[in-house]
Amino acid sequence: MDKFKNKMMRFMQGRYGSDQLARLTMYISFACLIVTIFWHNTFIYFLALVLLIYTYFRMLSRNISRRYNENQIYLKCRYKVIAKFNGFKARMRDRKTHRVFKCPGCSQKIRVPRGKGRISIKCPKCRIEFIKRT
Incomplete structure (x- = not known):
């Protein structure tokens, strides 16, 4: 062997x-x-x-x-x-507790908590602010 x-x-x-x-x-x-x-x-x-x-x-x-x-x-x-x-x-x-949005400027995905109403979201990458409803 x-x-x-x-x-x-x-x-x-x-x-x-x-x-x-x-x-x-x-x-x-x-x-x-x-x-x-x-x-x-x-x-x-x-x-x-x-x-x-x-x-x-x-x-x-x-x-x-x-x-x-x-x-x-x-x-x-x-x-x-x-x-x-x-x-x-x-x-x-996380779909029940958070929503994911794409930044309109750079397409970065941003995760925000659900149930906050209309909020202003600031992209951490390109610093563009946009308003979305959670």
Whole structure:
């Protein structure tokens, strides 16, 4: 067992290995394979095989800088999606106690408490004042 482990470590030396993008493509390919068990669709099966081949290609690649850049692009896109989702979740959580208005000058979102009637709102970014009903 120890011999195999050393051999595998020497083989993987200088190769990229696994990262978040590789895990995502692996999960998607396994999900596609599970779907093909119940619903026989050759396109989904082909997609799963292509994703598996791409995942192993990335993991065994020696072009580390390129694989790192691919992973960084994926992480940036993932962060944007998660940030939008968290913002939406926060707005839904506060929708009964606060309202959100956009500044007419700079489109900055400004959160104000509900139930205050007509109030003058001053944008913290561009200092424009506008009147809205909460």
